[in-house]
Amino acid sequence: MTVQEDYQPVFTGRVLEELQTVLQRYPNKQAALLPALWLAQREHGWISDRIMAEVAEVLGLTPAYVKGVVTFYTMYHQHPVGKNFVQVCTTSPCNICGAEEVLKALLAQSGAGDAGATSPDGKWTIVEVECLGACGFATPVLVNDDFVENVTPDKVADLVRKYR
Amino acid sequence: MGYPHKSHPKETVVLSQYFGDADARTFKGWTKRGGYEALAQSLKLDPVAVTDVVKESGLRGRGGAGFPTGLKWSFMPKEKKRPHYLCVNADESEPGTFKDREIMRWTPHALLEGTAIAAHAIRAEVAYIYIRGEFTEPWTIMERALAEANAADVFGDITIHLHRGAGAYICGEETALMNSIEGKRGNPRIKPPFPAAAGLFGLPTTINNVETLAAVPHIIKRGAAWYKALSLSNPKSTGTKLFSVCGHVQRPGNYEVTMGFPLKDLLYDMCGGPPPGRTFKACIPGGSSVPILTREETDACLLDYEGVVASGSMLGSGGVIVFDDSADMVYQIMRLARFYAHESCAQCTQCREGTAWTTKIMERILAGQGKPTDLDLLLDLSENMTGKTICVLSDSCAAPIVSGIKKFRGEFEAYLAGKRQPVMVG
Numbered sequence: 001m002t003v004q005e006d007y008q009p010v011f012t013g014r015v016l017e018e019l020q021t022v023l024q025r026y027p028n029k030q031a032a033l034l035p036a037l038w039l040a041q042r043e044h045g046w047i048s049d050r051i052m053a054e055v056a057e058v059l060g061l062t063p064a065y066v067k068g069v070v071t072f073y074t075m076y077h078q079h080p081v082g083k084n085f086v087q088v089c090t091t092s093p094c095n096i097c098g099a100e101e102v103l104k105a106l107l108a109q110s111g112a113g114d115a116g117a118t119s120p121d122g123k124w125t126i127v128e129v130e131c132l133g134a135c136g137f138a139t140p141v142l143v144n145d146d147f148v149e150n151v152t153p154d155k156v157a158d159l160v161r162k163y164r
Numbered sequence: 165m166g167y168p169h170k171s172h173p174k175e176t177v178v179l180s181q182y183f184g185d186a187d188a189r190t191f192k193g194w195t196k197r198g199g200y201e202a203l204a205q206s207l208k209l210d211p212v213a214v215t216d217v218v219k220e221s222g223l224r225g226r227g228g229a230g231f232p233t234g235l236k237w238s239f240m241p242k243e244k245k246r247p248h249y250l251c252v253n254a255d256e257s258e259p260g261t262f263k264d265r266e267i268m269r270w271t272p273h274a275l276l277e278g279t280a281i282a283a284h285a286i287r288a289e290v291a292y293i294y295i296r297g298e299f300t301e302p303w304t305i306m307e308r309a310l311a312e313a314n315a316a317d318v319f320g321d322i323t324i325h326l327h328r329g330a331g332a333y334i335c336g337e338e339t340a341l342m343n344s345i346e347g348k349r350g351n352p353r354i355k356p357p358f359p360a361a362a363g364l365f366g367l368p369t370t371i372n373n374v375e376t377l378a379a380v381p382h383i384i385k386r387g388a389a390w391y392k393a394l395s396l397s398n399p400k401s402t403g404t405k406l407f408s409v410c411g412h413v414q415r416p417g418n419y420e421v422t423m424g425f426p427l428k429d430l431l432y433d434m435c436g437g438p439p440p441g442r443t444f445k446a447c448i449p450g451g452s453s454v455p456i457l458t459r460e461e462t463d464a465c466l467l468d469y470e471g472v473v474a475s476g477s478m479l480g481s482g483g484v485i486v487f488d489d490s491a492d493m494v495y496q497i498m499r500l501a502r503f504y505a506h507e508s509c510a511q512c513t514q515c516r517e518g519t520a521w522t523t524k525i526m527e528r529i530l531a532g533q534g535k536p537t538d539l540d541l542l543l544d545l546s547e548n549m550t551g552k553t554i555c556v557l558s559d560s561c562a563a564p565i566v567s568g569i570k571k572f573r574g575e576f577e578a579y580l581a582g583k584r585q586p587v588m589v590g
């Protein structure tokens with residue numbers, strides 16, 4: 001699959017300044033890799049090969065090294081995702097409280113269809129994730145940076161309306 | 165404090181006193197409540213004196229292993245030749261555990277204060293608080309609290325930084341966490357060397373859990389004797405502990421009790437027992453990595469390090485997962501194995517293969533395609549996954565499988581004998 005990418009360098013101006021601040025927290029540049037990737041993802045939406053090359057360049061690393069790190073962590077998107085990136089926990093504690101029904105309702109009502117796929121209107125990508133560290137608030141759902149607690153299938157319609 | 169419910173009279177509220185109270189989040193609100201007094205007091209003391217108080221208190225690590233905190237601090241080099249580091253483990257990702265999140269959300273300054281005291285005790289100039297990437301709200305709150313505390317200049321020569329994880333349970337393992345801060349893949353390291361000799365950036369490092377450090381200011385302020393006296397059963401387990409209770413109970417949440425408190429009272433009195441019309445079937449008392457208890461074992465279990473071991477499990481992180489009679493144990497144990505398969509860093513063959521294979525076998529049992537030899541195979545594989553790898557993630561996967569087959573064998577056999585409708589497609 002080839003993806004249309006509107007690439008512009010990320011680390012310029014204000015974002016470069018942010019990176020400079022981050023670099024001061026660590027004794028070497030490599031340690032700023034995770035924060036640099038977070039900045040890049042915030043600006044670009046996902047971590048493409050060109051982004052990896054740019055991050056490698058600014059931190060004095062090789063693109064292959066950066067790719068090795070990016071692929072280790074689940075939260076860096078290696079493909080473009082919908083406007084709303086939704087993570088639903090379905091691990092045991094949430095599972096026994098009905099998490100799979102929440103996931104099904106979200107997939108159906110958002111139009112995303114399948115877990116991991118993006119809805120045709122580009123608005124939704126919904127993924128099933130392991131424990132979100134909020135098991136007492138089943139089912140927790142992370143919509144972009146908004147952490148929504150106690151989601152049940154009957155609350156899904158409101159949630160979809162709110163973010164659409 | 166029973167958060168999100170109101171406090172129960174049987175709780176001993178220390179760490180959770182201000183859960184739900186947004187004013188305590190602010191620097192002003194925190195100092196009004198006596199915050200940062202313990203830090204000021206500690207900074208005037210010799211690091212060894214601070215360590216001694218914590219040693220004397222009996223505080224043990226709340227991240228899972230229960231290692232004595234003061235003793236751990238004392239492993240740091242006596243003579244300081246190179247920089248020292250403190251890492252704070254806020255990666256909280258063990259299924260069933262959600263206490264550190266609440267500490268950070270409601271009492272961020274308690275964590276910052278404990279962090280600075282620990283850094284002083286181990287003579288570290290820099291501390292990194294490693295917060296899991298999904299904790300967006302705790303991150304924002306911690307960031308604001310740190311900025312406020314820095315503006316008030318309370319940390320002396322100690323600098324605290326936040327570091328955001330990016331989705332990987334294994335980064336909660338202490339050496340994986342250090343690799344992750346260093347900008348590497350989160351692979352656990354072979355030990356020795358231990359972190360006190362060569363940790364973060366190869367330098368002497370101590371790592372502690374959020375709850376461990378949040379307890380430290382209280383110990384400094386109220387004294388080791390006070391903390392030590394908080395013990396209902398075994399004197400080796402002292403203080404209060406937050407238990408995150410989830411699954412099939414009426415009031416899931418974080419409850420704080422004195423060490424040695426009966427698990428039964430936690431589940432019935434505080435959490436309101438099972439949902440209406442249901443009965444409890446099983447309980448995992450210390451996060452998903454520890455053996456499963458039956459109802460009978462649960463009823464007799466005392467919540468401290470020794471008590472839970474005596475009941476056949478471990479206290480772990482204090483994440484209590486409760487299953488009632490509606491739960492399909494085979495399916496849930498498969499889900500736990502799948503969790504570990506997903507989270508294995510894949511360095512060790514036994515772990516990489518074992519977590520994937522056990523998951524597959526249980527999926528096939530659930531699809532009605534299990535073989536009569538599958539249970540023995542699962543037990544064999546589990547044995548091979550225990551005590552043989554770089555870290556204990558592999559053992560953690562085996563724990564619920566072995567205990568599950570031992571205690572709920574009938575449920576597995578029902579699928580194998582075709583007496584139970586398959587719930588998965590093969």
Ligand SMILES: Cc1cc2nc3c(=O)[nH]c(=O)nc-3n(C[C@H](O)[C@H](O)[C@H](O)COP(=O)(O)O)c2cc1C
Binds near residue numbers: 254256336371373555
């Ligand atoms: C696979 C794995 C995951 C872990 N996850 C966490 C975690 O999320 N939080 C934590 O505090 N400790 C976790 N630990 C335990 C840490 O390795 C370490 O023992 C702990 O942070 C030490 O702090 P303490 O002595 O204050 O408990 C984990 C261990 C393993 C093997």
Ligand code: SF4
Binds near residue numbers: 508511512
């Ligand atoms: S036991 Fe598993 S998670 Fe731990 S180091 Fe080995 S492969 Fe990685």
Ligand code: FES
Binds near residue numbers: 091095130132258
């Ligand atoms: S199991 Fe769902 S948040 Fe922990």
